[in-house]
Amino acid sequence: MTAEEILYREAALLDEGRFEEWLELFTDDAVYWVPQGEGGDPEHEVSIVYDDRQRMHERVLRLGSGFAYSQDPPSRTCHLVGNVLVEPGETEGELRVSSKLIVAEVRRDTQNLFAGTVEHVLVADGEELRIRRKVVRLVSSDTPLGNVTFLI
Amino acid sequence: MTTTTGSPSPADLITDDWRLHGSVYTSPEIFAAEQRALFRGPWLYVAHESELREPGDYKTTYAGTQPVIVVRGADDGEVRVLLNRCRHRGAAVCHEERGNANYFRCPYHGWTYKNSGELRGITYDDAYPDLDRESLGLVALPRVESFAGFVFASFAPDGPSLEEYLGNAGRYLRIVSQQGPDGIRLSAGSHKLTYRGNWKLQVENTIDNYHFGFVHRSFLDVLADRIGEAPPIMKNVLQNPEWRTIDLGNGHSVHEFGDPETGSNQGQLGDLPFNLIIFPNLCFVGAQLRHILPKAADETEVRLYPILHEGESDADNAAILRAHEGFYGPAGMGGADDIEVAFDRVGDGLKAVEEDWLVMSRGLHREQPGENGTVVGRASDEVPQRAFYRQWKRLMAAGEAA
Ligand code: FES
Ligand SMILES: [Fe+2]
Numbered sequence: 386m387t388a389e390e391i392l393y394r395e396a397a398l399l400d401e402g403r404f405e406e407w408l409e410l411f412t413d414d415a416v417y418w419v420p421q422g423e424g425g426d427p428e429h430e431v432s433i434v435y436d437d438r439q440r441m442h443e444r445v446l447r448l449g450s451g452f453a454y455s456q457d458p459p460s461r462t463c464h465l466v467g468n469v470l471v472e473p474g475e476t477e478g479e480l481r482v483s484s485k486l487i488v489a490e491v492r493r494d495t496q497n498l499f500a501g502t503v504e505h506v507l508v509a510d511g512e513e514l515r516i517r518r519k520v521v522r523l524v525s526s527d528t529p530l531g532n533v534t535f536l537i
Numbered sequence: 538m539t540t541t542t543g544s545p546s547p548a549d550l551i552t553d554d555w556r557l558h559g560s561v562y563t564s565p566e567i568f569a570a571e572q573r574a575l576f577r578g579p580w581l582y583v584a585h586e587s588e589l590r591e592p593g594d595y596k597t598t599y600a601g602t603q604p605v606i607v608v609r610g611a612d613d614g615e616v617r618v619l620l621n622r623c624r625h626r627g628a629a630v631c632h633e634e635r636g637n638a639n640y641f642r643c644p645y646h647g648w649t650y651k652n653s654g655e656l657r658g659i660t661y662d663d664a665y666p667d668l669d670r671e672s673l674g675l676v677a678l679p680r681v682e683s684f685a686g687f688v689f690a691s692f693a694p695d696g697p698s699l700e701e702y703l704g705n706a707g708r709y710l711r712i713v714s715q716q717g718p719d720g721i722r723l724s725a726g727s728h729k730l731t732y733r734g735n736w737k738l739q740v741e742n743t744i745d746n747y748h749f750g751f752v753h754r755s756f757l758d759v760l761a762d763r764i765g766e767a768p769p770i771m772k773n774v775l776q777n778p779e780w781r782t783i784d785l786g787n788g789h790s791v792h793e794f795g796d797p798e799t800g801s802n803q804g805q806l807g808d809l810p811f812n813l814i815i816f817p818n819l820c821f822v823g824a825q826l827r828h829i830l831p832k833a834a835d836e837t838e839v840r841l842y843p844i845l846h847e848g849e850s851d852a853d854n855a856a857i858l859r860a861h862e863g864f865y866g867p868a869g870m871g872g873a874d875d876i877e878v879a880f881d882r883v884g885d886g887l888k889a890v891e892e893d894w895l896v897m898s899r900g901l902h903r904e905q906p907g908e909n910g911t912v913v914g915r916a917s918d919e920v921p922q923r924a925f926y927r928q929w930k931r932l933m934a935a936g937e938a939a
Contacts (some may be wrong), residue, residue, distance in 0.1 A: 437915040455873035
């Protein structure tokens with residue numbers, strides 16, 4: 386898969402609720418980060434999401450538990466990925482991919498819109514590319530966001 | 538039981554056997570009465586001193602539903618709480634969440650105020666030959682006091698001091714302020730939540746151990762996966778006699794995990810040694826300060842400020858942030874379930890008004906008198922809820938009489 390195809394595949398897995406397979410796209414040392422506000426510094430500022438691979442696994446486990454009330458009923462999402470730019474990453478074998486994301490999310494008779502700029506750092510793992518870092522900078526990240534317990 | 542029609546008296550909304558009438562959560566008239574009785578007299582939390590370190594530092598927030606600026610004077614270092622409303626024709630003079638400023642300039646016609654509130658300049662002022670400028674500063678709340686670094690203000694010019702008002706709760710606030718070797722700071726920003734539901738639902742849910750095993754069952758599953766066995770929280774809630782709920786008086790309450798200096802919920806939800814409610818709208822839970830902002834009978838905003846430890850390493854403070862985010866905030870694996878169930882679904886249910894009474898008597902029979910007039914119950918009892926509504930009823934009745 387090309388870098389671009391990974392992003393599309395990720396979007397499709399999320400929209401189809403195939404979260405275990407989504408998790409498999411990531412490396413063991415992956416970081417999944419949704420900053421809040423300016424969000425320059427997760428060491429000193431609170432984030433909406435700042436997950437290591439273990440926390441990502443826990444999110445997926447929770448969503449499948451049957452008792453995650455904020456996802457019962459589950460959000461139906463439509464991830465649209467665009468403006469994809471692929472550049473060399475910081476280290477050998479890494480790619481830095483920036484894209485724009487628009488997510489329409491529907492739950493309990495209400496449609497919400499989330500949009501932002503996404504950064505993926507991809508790394509070669511044998512024949513495959515895997516995601517080492519995903520950062521979603523929402524344009525609405527400093528507003529009261531409601532329920533963002535689906536995977537963005 | 539009294540049937541409530543028209544505008545019921547607060548005394549009729551809570552029965553002696555602790556039935557609570559649903560209109561407490563849904564009635565716009567009761568919401569308006571609360572704003573007069575609960576938010577215009579008692580002390581209201583507005584800021585922590587770590588947010589206002591330098592002269593000119595300010596933050597904007599709300600005292601009840603009223604927008605205010607909390608600001609440290611550039612000249613005298615005094616903390617003032619000013620209504621965020623231009624004295625000319627009413628525009629808010631400051632729209633930033635926080636910052637540093639010597640002056641606030643109204644964007645509408647350019648009137649300028651010093652950060653002490655004093656009206657400093659009127660543009661093209663030849664049109665006001667005899668305006669009394671001295672009386673046209675930004676309106677300051679008459680009393681501002683600070684306790685252990687927590688800044689409170691009151692709209693009432695007289696009344697008990699902050700320390701008297703906090704009473705038995707003061708000790709716990711002091712312990713919160715000593716969580717780090719050199720104190721605490723609220724410098725990490727805040728999560729903001731809104732929900733369509735009454736503000737008191739969030740207060741009640743803050744110390745409600747009864748719900749934990751139900752609403753947070755998915756989080757308990759996560760914890761079990763993390764530590765390899767069933768987490769001990771529910772066992773403690775139901776069986777540990779050291780985990781207790783206490784009505785501290787004046788509407789304040791606490792849930793102790795054992796000794797308030799050293800108690801612990803096993804570090805899985807943050808690291809305060811207890812949960813604390815300061816009447817009417819300040820709470821401490823997990824590792825956060827929670828400020829609840831009523832907007833309307835059915836609309837609430839909540840701000841969650843992680844409490845960082847002064848004098849501890851960046852790595853340790855980052856661990857506090859990560860533990861907080863795991864449970865709380867818009868994507869948290871716990872707090873979002875509270876919004877869904879304890880606020881949204883309660884809101885759905887309360888629309889069925891034909892039988893409009895709730896039951897709030899859990900553990901009433903086993904309440905015990907404690908020291909200094911406190912009332913002590915078991916961890917899962919509705920002692921904190923009753924503590925809140927005892928004060929609510931007193932103040933609402935006094936407001937009605939006034
Ligand atoms: S409303 Fe502020 S200057 Fe006119
Ligand atoms: Fe909860």
